[in-house]
Amino acid sequence: KHISVRANCAIQGTVATVALLLWQLVYTLPRFDSLILAPMHDAGTSSIEAFWILSGIALANLLHSVTFFQTLKFFPGGATSAGVLKGLQAVMVFVASSVLLCGRWGGLEMCWSGSKFLSLIVVVGGIFLYATSTDLKKTKKDGFTSQSDGGYVNLRGVKPEDVTGVTMSV
DSSP, rough: OOOOHHHHHHHHHHHHHHHHHHIIIIIIGGHHHIIIIIIHHHHTTHHEEEEEEEEHHHHHHHHHHHHHHHHHSSTTHHHHHHHHHHHHHHHHHHHHHHHHTTSSSSSGGGSSOOHHHHHHHHHHHHHHHHHHHHHHHHHHTTTEEEEEOOOEEEGGGOGGGGGGGGOOOO
């Protein structure tokens, strides 16, 4: 028997939390001054500022997780759509990194180049091609039509093998 999605998420979250807590207690806590306080002092960051920075990161991670699982559950295409959105995220990171960091921080690896653009087009184009062909193949193969809620329903309860001489269009 399979466990539910919620139980799976809860188990993974609990295991990750326990592992991180153990790491903090065994490794970080004994070295707290050199690993946390000294770098904060060198950067001129107060404990309050650090709290707000970490709270912002935690909120961003929560938002990321919620939107990811909402995409998997409700967005047509599920995991494929999540992959397409990940490709879009890669495009945005490449463009933003080039605009914000090129010539300001790091070396030429931060700048946009023809090879980066070409590889980006190939990867994102492949994701879109896969998403489109997967959806079309499933729809035609199973005799199902895509619904706005991301699911599929059989056309009037008729299976493709029950119909002869009828072609399906998408």
